[in-house]
Amino acid sequence: MAFAMTMLSWSVIEYSQKYEAIGEYKHTRDLIKWGTDYLLLTFNSSASKIDKIYCQVGGSQNGPRQPDDHYCWQRPEDMDYPRPSRVVNAGSDLAGEMAAALAAASIVFRDNEVYSRKLVKGAETVYAFARDLGKRKPYSRGKPFVEPFYNSTGYYDEYIWGATWLYYATGNINYMRWATEPGFSKHSKALYRISDLSVLSWDNKLPAAMLLLTRYRIFLNPGYPYEEMLHMYHNKTELNMCSYLRQFNVFNWTKGGLIRLNSGRPRPLQYVANTAFLASLFVDYLNATRVPGFQCGSKFISLDVLRSFATSQINYILGDNPMKMSYVVGYGTKFPRHIHHRGASIPSDKRRYSCTGGWKWRDSPRPNPNNITGAMVGGPDRFDRFRDVRTNGNFTEPTLAGNAGLVAALSSLTSSGGIGIDKNTMFSAVPPLYPPTPPPPPAWKP
Numbered sequence: 001m002a003f004a005m006t007m008l009s010w011s012v013i014e015y016s017q018k019y020e021a022i023g024e025y026k027h028t029r030d031l032i033k034w035g036t037d038y039l040l041l042t043f044n045s046s047a048s049k050i051d052k053i054y055c056q057v058g059g060s061q062n063g064p065r066q067p068d069d070h071y072c073w074q075r076p077e078d079m080d081y082p083r084p085s086r087v088v089n090a091g092s093d094l095a096g097e098m099a100a101a102l103a104a105a106s107i108v109f110r111d112n113e114v115y116s117r118k119l120v121k122g123a124e125t126v127y128a129f130a131r132d133l134g135k136r137k138p139y140s141r142g143k144p145f146v147e148p149f150y151n152s153t154g155y156y157d158e159y160i161w162g163a164t165w166l167y168y169a170t171g172n173i174n175y176m177r178w179a180t181e182p183g184f185s186k187h188s189k190a191l192y193r194i195s196d197l198s199v200l201s202w203d204n205k206l207p208a209a210m211l212l213l214t215r216y217r218i219f220l221n222p223g224y225p226y227e228e229m230l231h232m233y234h235n236k237t238e239l240n241m242c243s244y245l246r247q248f249n250v251f252n253w254t255k256g257g258l259i260r261l262n263s264g265r266p267r268p269l270q271y272v273a274n275t276a277f278l279a280s281l282f283v284d285y286l287n288a289t290r291v292p293g294f295q296c297g298s299k300f301i302s303l304d305v306l307r308s309f310a311t312s313q314i315n316y317i318l319g320d321n322p323m324k325m326s327y328v329v330g331y332g333t334k335f336p337r338h339i340h341h342r343g344a345s346i347p348s349d350k351r352r353y354s355c356t357g358g359w360k361w362r363d364s365p366r367p368n369p370n371n372i373t374g375a376m377v378g379g380p381d382r383f384d385r386f387r388d389v390r391t392n393g394n395f396t397e398p399t400l401a402g403n404a405g406l407v408a409a410l411s412s413l414t415s416s417g418g419i420g421i422d423k424n425t426m427f428s429a430v431p432p433l434y435p436p437t438p439p440p441p442p443a444w445k446p
Helices: 002-021 025-040 092-108 113-131 156-170 173-179 182-188 206-220 227-243 269-288 303-317 400-413
Strands: 053-057 085-088 293-296 299-302
Touching: 002 025, 002 092, 002 269, 002 400, 025 092, 025 113, 053 092, 092 113, 092 156, 113 156, 156 173, 156 182, 156 206, 173 206, 182 227, 206 227, 206 269, 227 269, 227 293, 269 303, 269 400, 299 303, 303 400
Parallel strands: none
Antiparallel strands: 053 085, 293 299
């Protein structure tokens, strides 16, 4: 959820004029505030030091036949089985992403000084929790209700990501020192040529963090002592962009033209949407500085090639695929009708269905009575095949994080509101990098 809020905020900061042009600016801000209000309630956001974060409500142990979020199938308003909240006393990855979400949102809400300050305060508090020497471990470790579903692979990427957003939100140079800390780069393997680490997801922020720092280098060029690490991150960002292009054979592709960023595993579309956003955003960064392209080894890649990649992947999601199916509910004439979603699958018939009473709707072959319009499903398999079956969440389950990446990608690719990014809002809290020019000396008098 925190990652979803960060992605939405990032897209609004870069493309606010596009959101305004299509009448979604206020709506999207409301969505972000809904999320950040929730996040601020999960820890003592008015304190400077905290020792716990409430990280999840409900869950499942994936097996026991007792009422829980996997066993029961009910509308949210009908749930009456126990859904205890989970708490963590250590969790650098969760806290680092929460810091990123709150800091990014503080830039979105810079016109609301009181709320923006509250977000910054919360971001600083939760980042300090992430950095606490005694609390450095993945939040999911040893948590049976969390680990099977949200198993995090590390937290150094969130250290870089959270610090970068906090620098942009506060202008405090200490956060830039952390964002460019060589130890974080080493422990996160940021500069290694590992293809999985060039894929943005709720678990891996490295490609996004490096792109965000590349933005700093491109537009503000801070120089020493940050230039060495920023230069390496800029180079790695270009390598990531090269890896997304089919001609370099880094990732496999389906015959129908979908890049397989998660190694052929199920639910591919969230990774594709995130990557389309990064690619399109990088094009806009270079366009803003009138740079026509970048090098992939000995080959020069023009920006239209990378933009075409991003466009082709979003077009695939919207229906340009062998199934001729839009994977966004309500878009086009052919889209999934058996979404793995409790509220969408149970009719609005004023009857209350028990934990197991809802199974007949879960297992029904009939289409959902309610469309969850705008939701992107998990997506097709590696052969471009899609099974529109409610009980198979690998194909038909939507996610908050996946949809945030889709919204970000769509905002970057639409021509509504003009093309290009907002160069300056991101840096509104960043102080001048060099001292102002001193006044001229007084006129000489003999």
